[in-house]
Amino acid sequence: MSRADAEVRVGAVAYHPRIVTIWETFLEHFEREGVTTDYILFSNYERLVAAVLAGDVEIGWNTNTAFVALERQLGEPARILGMRDLDARFATLIVTRRGEAFEDARGLAGRRLALASRDSGHGAILPLHYLAEQGLDAASECELVRFDTDLGKHGDTGDSELRVIRAVAEGSADAGALGESTLAAFRADRVPAVSELEVAWRSPTYYHCNFTALPSLQDAVAERWRQALLAMSYDDERMRQAMDLEGVKQWLGGDRAGYESLAVAMGAR
Amino acid sequence: MSARRLEAGELELGGGLEVLLAAALEGMPPGARLEVHTPSRSTALELGSWARVAGHASVGERIVPGGPYAVEIERGPFARVLAGPLPARRSGPPLRDGELHTADLRPGANVPEAAQAASGFTPLGAVAERGAPAFRWTLNERDALWADDVAELAEQASAAQWDASRDIPWEAARGLPDFIERAVSQVMTFIAQNEYAALYVPAGFLADVNPAYPEMLMWLASHVHDEARHVEVFTKRSLIGGQPSHALASTELSLHTLLDERDFSGAALLLNVLGEGTFLDLLRFVEHHAPDAATRAAATLAHRDEVRHVHFGISHVRRRIAADPGQAAMLIAAAERRAAKLTQMSGLSPLLTEGLTVMAAGSLQPAELARGAGDVRTLMQTMEDNRLKRLRAAGFDHRDAQHLSDLHTPNLM
Numbered sequence: 001m002s003r004a005d006a007e008v009r010v011g012a013v014a015y016h017p018r019i020v021t022i023w024e025t026f027l028e029h030f031e032r033e034g035v036t037t038d039y040i041l042f043s044n045y046e047r048l049v050a051a052v053l054a055g056d057v058e059i060g061w062n063t064n065t066a067f068v069a070l071e072r073q074l075g076e077p078a079r080i081l082g083m084r085d086l087d088a089r090f091a092t093l094i095v096t097r098r099g100e101a102f103e104d105a106r107g108l109a110g111r112r113l114a115l116a117s118r119d120s121g122h123g124a125i126l127p128l129h130y131l132a133e134q135g136l137d138a139a140s141e142c143e144l145v146r147f148d149t150d151l152g153k154h155g156d157t158g159d160s161e162l163r164v165i166r167a168v169a170e171g172s173a174d175a176g177a178l179g180e181s182t183l184a185a186f187r188a189d190r191v192p193a194v195s196e197l198e199v200a201w202r203s204p205t206y207y208h209c210n211f212t213a214l215p216s217l218q219d220a221v222a223e224r225w226r227q228a229l230l231a232m233s234y235d236d237e238r239m240r241q242a243m244d245l246e247g248v249k250q251w252l253g254g255d256r257a258g259y260e261s262l263a264v265a266m267g268a269r
Numbered sequence: 270m271s272a273r274r275l276e277a278g279e280l281e282l283g284g285g286l287e288v289l290l291a292a293a294l295e296g297m298p299p300g301a302r303l304e305v306h307t308p309s310r311s312t313a314l315e316l317g318s319w320a321r322v323a324g325h326a327s328v329g330e331r332i333v334p335g336g337p338y339a340v341e342i343e344r345g346p347f348a349r350v351l352a353g354p355l356p357a358r359r360s361g362p363p364l365r366d367g368e369l370h371t372a373d374l375r376p377g378a379n380v381p382e383a384a385q386a387a388s389g390f391t392p393l394g395a396v397a398e399r400g401a402p403a404f405r406w407t408l409n410e411r412d413a414l415w416a417d418d419v420a421e422l423a424e425q426a427s428a429a430q431w432d433a434s435r436d437i438p439w440e441a442a443r444g445l446p447d448f449i450e451r452a453v454s455q456v457m458t459f460i461a462q463n464e465y466a467a468l469y470v471p472a473g474f475l476a477d478v479n480p481a482y483p484e485m486l487m488w489l490a491s492h493v494h495d496e497a498r499h500v501e502v503f504t505k506r507s508l509i510g511g512q513p514s515h516a517l518a519s520t521e522l523s524l525h526t527l528l529d530e531r532d533f534s535g536a537a538l539l540l541n542v543l544g545e546g547t548f549l550d551l552l553r554f555v556e557h558h559a560p561d562a563a564t565r566a567a568a569t570l571a572h573r574d575e576v577r578h579v580h581f582g583i584s585h586v587r588r589r590i591a592a593d594p595g596q597a598a599m600l601i602a603a604a605e606r607r608a609a610k611l612t613q614m615s616g617l618s619p620l621l622t623e624g625l626t627v628m629a630a631g632s633l634q635p636a637e638l639a640r641g642a643g644d645v646r647t648l649m650q651t652m653e654d655n656r657l658k659r660l661r662a663a664g665f666d667h668r669d670a671q672h673l674s675d676l677h678t679p680n681l682m
Contacts, residue, residue, distance in 0.1 A: 085321065086321055086322070089321060091317075091318065093314065093315070101310070101311065103310075103334055180315065180317075180318035181318055181321070181322055183315065183318070184282070184315065184318045184319050184322045185322070186283075187282045187283030187287075187315070187319075188283070188287070188322075190283060194283065195283065195284070198309075198311035199310075199311040199314040199315055200311070201314075202314045234324070234347050235347065235348065235351065237351050237398075237399035237400025238400065240351060240400055241400065247322075249324045249345070249347055
């Protein structure tokens with residue numbers, strides 16, 4: 001069967017060439033599970049959201065920012081079909097040079113705060129939101145040093161976060177925000193710039209990516225696709241490499257509980 | 270369930286703590302808990318995400334102003350490596366006076382009869398992880414490759430390495446009379462030409478051998494390496510005197526048919542037993558009649574290597590025929606196929622016969638030339654006699670041995 005006849009089309013953003021490897025492998029899994037699926041790649045989340053809303057794809061593999069934007073344009077709750085284990089417990093960290101950490105958000109007042117791309121939920125939007133909740137209006141009380149690289153990819157490339165930690169390490173910023181899994185990856189890869197940085201602050205947890213569909217997607221199709229996703233196993237040698245590339249060890253059904261803060265933050269933006 | 274306790278001390282993530290954590294969690298069953306204590310607030314704030322990225326869960330933490338700090342990690346359900354558990358540690362292979370010999374690597378010399386064609390580069394004793402890409406090896410059966418002493422032969426090959434640049438007294442080869450140099454150069458060129466084929470034949474099989482037989486790989490690699498050095502030393506000897514010679518078409522024809530044989534045992538018979546076997550006598554002759562110490566040393570050192578190659582061939586063919594007597598007919602058929610392609614060859618090239626004669630005579634005087642010609646005739650007889658002995662040693666009966674010897678290429682290899 002040609003993939004052009006697939007039952008479900010998934011849209012994803014091609015933030016790295018590995019996305020092709022990931023989805024070519026995932027499609028084999030969905031085929032084995034009896035839900036023929038194809039993928040369509042977009043260069044930015046704005047186009048992906050538009051494609052989901054227009055019905056050009058049944059499912060979008062969205063960042064939290066894209067999901068909130070989609071729901072806002074839709075005007076009603078969308079359907080969440082799944083997320084990675086990591087997505088269900090995400091947090092943003094603020095790092096400083098060693099010895100310059102602060103224990104309270106107010107400790108950042110008057111300092112230069114580096115932020116990742118302005119459309120990144122974890123790298124820019126949510127740290128500002130949570131700092132505000134804790135009594136610091138960073139936009140007015142800090143000097144913001146923004147690294148708006150790869151706009152449209154919502155921070156997926158990690159490029160702006162790398163610039164953030166370099167800015168802090170080199171002294172052109174006093175503190176910098178990045179996703180906690182990004183820092184874990186930098187530590188694991190022994191990225192030199194992070195060796196002299198320490199974590200000063202950690203945000204409350206929130207949700208990150210999810211597979212989003214419109215409410216109009218047939219329940220039976222949505223459920224079969226979700227079950228196929230959940231059946232993907234990290235212990236399956238055919239899938240492990242692709243799951244590692246996607247940063248997932250276990251897929252979860254997902255829910256809406258962890259998007260409230262971002263919805264508020266984006267409403268206020 | 271009470272949690273195990275791990276003191277991180279001054280260790281941080283990215284600075285060695287992850288090694289301690291991985292070692293501790295590896296030994297715990299899924300669901301078991303590890304309480305990590307650290308004096309670093311930063312490390313405590315990062316431990317949860319480290320755990321999640323590593324496939325575990327962070328199930329509790331104590332992060333209070335001023336510390337101390339603690340994070341509780343629950344071991345996740347995933348195996349880090351997609352393979353069964355490793356066997357328990359056992360005693361390693363024995364040593365021989367402090368030496369670790371290849372032949373002692375497999376307990377009980379337990380070599381598997383067959384290996385999976387798709388299997389990967391799994392070193393002896395290692396446990397392969399699932400999910401590796403599939404290879405397509407074509408030499409996957411022990412008996413089609415093996416010689417009982419292959420590990421010892423590979424061992425000897427490693428121990429007997431020499432250096433064609435430094436171990437030959439090259440100065441001694443300069444300044445020979447023209448007629449002698451012409452003769453030596455022609456013989457050296459002929460030998461070098463044949464050594465090329467002796468290199469390409471094992472090299473052609475090497476990359477087809479299943480990695481489950483590392484002794485075979487070590488052996489074939491040493492064989493290829495030996496032949497590369499032989500090409501080197503005989504090429505250098507033909508060049509050092511400044512006298513070029515011909516690379517003969519008849520030799521090419523013979524060697525071309527040698528490379529046509531794609532069955533490993535057939536090639537072992539044609540190359541190792543018959544070709545290199547016959548060359549043993551040729552190299553002895555060159556060693557004996559060399560007009561200079563460089564030529565003599567080259568022949569001596571090459572002969573030492575060829576003894577191993579011939580030994581392997583005999584050992585392999587004998588084992589093959591003993592395991593399956595029907596193989597003898599297959600091997601004879603291989604020799605017959607090759608001989609059928611060589612019907613246009615009438616005998617050893619006159620250029621080579623003349624070169625050998627002059628080398629043996631050491632002079633162009635009639636009496637010496639007559640003696641030299643006699644020595645070459647004796648060489649041919651010696652080659653024939655020894656070929657028969659080697660074929661008998663390889664497991665052929667007298668009649669088949671004679672038949673195979675008669676079929677052997679006039680080119681010697």
